[in-house]
Amino acid sequence: MAGVSTDPADLAVRRATRTALNPDVVLDAALTLFAQRGYHGTALSEIAEVLGVRTPSLYNHMGSKHDLLRTIVDRTTAGVLADFHRVLDPADTPTRQLREATRVYVHRHATHRREALVVNRDTGSLSEPAFGEMQARRREHEHALRAVIAAGVAAGEFRVESPALASFAIREMSVSVARWFSPEGALSAEAVAEQYSAFALRIVGAS
Amino acid sequence: MAGVSTDPADLAVRRATRTALNPDVVLDAALTLFAQRGYHGTALSEIAEVLGVRTPSLYNHMGSKHDLLRTIVDRTTAGVLADFHRVLDPADTPTRQLREATRVYVHRHATHRREALVVNRDTGSLSEPAFGEMQARRREHEHALRAVIAAGVAAGEFRVESPALASFAIREMSVSVARWFSPEGALSAEAVAEQYSAFALRIVGAS
DNA sequence: CGGTCAAACTAACGAGCGTTCATCAGCCCG
DNA sequence: CGGGCTGATGAACGCTCGTTAGTTTGACCG
Structure with a gap:
């Protein structure tokens, strides 16, 4: 995401594919990626990406990576x-x-x-x-x-x-x-x- | 090692405990730490530390972390x-x-x-x-x-x-x-x- | 002794990480 | 409509990481 598009059509697409976040979906995404790549091999940004949000947003739904x-x-x-x-x-x-x-x-x-x-x-x-x-x-x-x-x-x-x-x-x-x-x-x-x-x-x- | 002592007595102690490096001892140290902490959970600096050298010195004896x-x-x-x-x-x-x-x-x-x-x-x-x-x-x-x-x-x-x-x-x-x-x-x-x-x-x- | 070489060091690079902070946007309710 | 709240964002922080580059050191040899 080197250049985040501000075109309204692009923003609408991103919203449409975005999962409504809650602690369970964050944990579930973490579980999948931790299982695939390991805890240290998984960056929070990867979890954020599969959920369609930016990394800091995860903190509304979880305490820390370790908590996951x-x-x-x-x-x-x-x-x-x-x-x-x-x-x-x-x-x-x-x-x-x-x-x-x-x-x-x-x-x-x-x-x-x-x-x-x-x-x-x-x-x-x-x-x-x-x-x-x-x-x-x-x-x-x-x-x-x-x-x-x-x-x-x-x-x-x-x-x-x-x-x-x-x-x-x-x-x-x-x-x-x-x-x-x-x-x-x-x-x-x-x-x-x-x-x-x-x-x-x-x-x-x-x- | 925030402040590296230049006292001659300290330097002598560091040399005395230092292992003569070669690819095998680097690999052996890596093996031990990878087994304990995982590949991603082990920093090269930790390997260097158990061997008594600084991290870049490892590169005289190995290609890369991945090579290990x-x-x-x-x-x-x-x-x-x-x-x-x-x-x-x-x-x-x-x-x-x-x-x-x-x-x-x-x-x-x-x-x-x-x-x-x-x-x-x-x-x-x-x-x-x-x-x-x-x-x-x-x-x-x-x-x-x-x-x-x-x-x-x-x-x-x-x-x-x-x-x-x-x-x-x-x-x-x-x-x-x-x-x-x-x-x-x-x-x-x-x-x-x-x-x-x-x-x-x-x-x-x-x- | 001086030169060479290997391997040690320090400094730095560029990238990435987990997390915090300030701001903005959207939604809901009175 | 305005205010409050929640949760999104971008910016930033402080740190770590793997690696490179330049310098220094120590050993060896002629």
Whole structure:
């Protein structure tokens, strides 16, 4: 935009293509670009451009660039935990618990790919206390999954030498679905989630 | 360094702590910082600082910041392929091939964690033709692993519905070892590699 | 010792960034 | 219609960044 046209017809075109801004659309645009280019690889001016406004206008709808990241990470990690707790029925067998926990985890990574990509790549750019809070939620999920596997081993349902290793393997293969999954692909998110939870049960040697 | 001291004693201390620069030490410092902070999150001045020189001095030993990234990615992806081809014996059974392929892949990610972290995070910042070359190598590895799994299914050694999905799961859980592995941890790189290759065989339902 | 060269430095360039500020425009309400 | 408010703009701030260019320094060799 080296020379901004003041021709009334041009101004009308720009208004017509302009999105009505609000915090949600700003966050959504940020999410898309952060996922594509990374947090540091995305300039606020790029977010402004896709929204059809100038960079300073974003500040009417957001606090700071860091706030965008923090919000994305907080919501995503809280969502992961909420999924887990929603499907975890203490009365269930470890086998069923692991299957369900894996299924919702994979499903989230297939259906919220942008969030997953950002959370997996850019949490190192969070300032405290956001960084510490993110780590605590991540650790909570990790320990809970590991506990399911350990309970399965203790109950004789699973045969695996290291519940910790199995937990890492299962979590990480699930997270990485976000990297390759495409809604236009041959498999639905549900199908992938089912297959991956079957893989999880195989990893732990579920009988 | 707002005020650089010209006191001879201070100058002597700075020289004493200064690393003799060469392209390898620059690349090594870059690798460490890129792995920790990301490519865009690392300023050349930070690399210069850990090496005890001023930023422009780096240019005696490197072409550009992008060159550093390109070199890291090229070497790493070439190494992954070399590992694979080294252990892949066409006369082996698919089971043995998958075990070995997974083992060296995991081992590399446990023993070259910095490289893995950079390659998994920052290849999006590569310009062409480096980006295309990196993708070609990545695809080559992926297709080769998938072919091993498909051959195992065809030979009746593996029972898995989708060799492609299994390949993704195995590759991604292996790659992610770089995120959590610690040489000071309870398990050695070899032990983790063995466990993970056992997981891989379970995922494909190897008999 | 003097000359040469490599690599260190300082200074600077041009570009870009996130953010603030003052102003303007548009909309709504009394 | 006028006033107030919200949200847009352009201008600017202060800073950082990757890189270039000129100068200085130190080591080596004849």
